[in-house]
Amino acid sequence: MSDKKHQVTRRQFLNYTLTGVGGFMAAGLLVSPIRMAIDPVLKESSSGDLVNVGISVDEITDVPQRVDWTVEQVDGWYKSEPSRSAWVYKDENGEIVALSPICTHLGCVVSWEGSEEHPNRFYCPCHDGLYEKDGTNVPGTPPLTPLAVYEQEVRDGILFLGNPIDRKGA
């Protein structure tokens, strides 16, 4: 039994193994908190992407028309496909405008010329809210802010819409 054969003593061997195993355990414990801490960075935004709403630029006229589409929304393991709608038209400069149909008062769905008494305006059937064609709320009716405008982009002649963006009151 020469010392040269025993370059690692029993004590050293135990130290190494314990440090190793302990290290693994500590790492195991740390992984979840670290994953949690940086989680928002890893998460891809599922609703922020622009979605093809199934209408080409040529089909859009100066009269607002309603388009409906669905977005895939992932909330944990729960997947849903909420439907969304927009009123889409070209303004006098030929720019595409996509307005959210959700009344800013209490959330009913407004429609273009929804009331015969109010031509050229968006009308909310719930409490007679009115909006101009550009989505501005008409003073004296219940809504206090204009209709939200969708983020939009045209790709290869097809309209893509993102999230509705709220606007300040008139």
Place this chain on the structure above:
Amino acid sequence: MKWNKSDMSTYIKAKEYIDTVIVPVIPFQTSKDEELIKDAHAQEVMTFFVHHLEKELSGRIMLAPSYVYLKSSELDEEIKRINAWVDDIQSQPFQHIFFITYDPKWKKYEKEMKGNLLWLPALQSEEIDVTEPRGIIREQVNQVVELIRSFW
């Protein structure tokens, strides 16, 4: 709006604007195999239907939780229970109460009901897709929206 936490906090602040309650009326049973699929599907379609109805008019209507009853139970008894719902609803400033059902048995009890009964012919078609409001369901939603608006 729906009967949930966030909508009810809006409701309390805006009571004067919400004057209509919608109550889906849904029969339940598990005892008859031959009707199980049909009844469960009707329940699904109804839930989907009122959900989209609520979306269109959410600022003025409150969608109550479904009134569920045993399919075999006597409507003489159920009518008392459903009217007790009405009494409770009317302690708030609601003007219109609509019961929506696919069960034709209620039609006979309409007069005793303290609310408006909307009986809709059941949509039994296999094609009804309860993930997106298309075609026939969308049509039905629009027509019921018109009907409710005519009461306002």
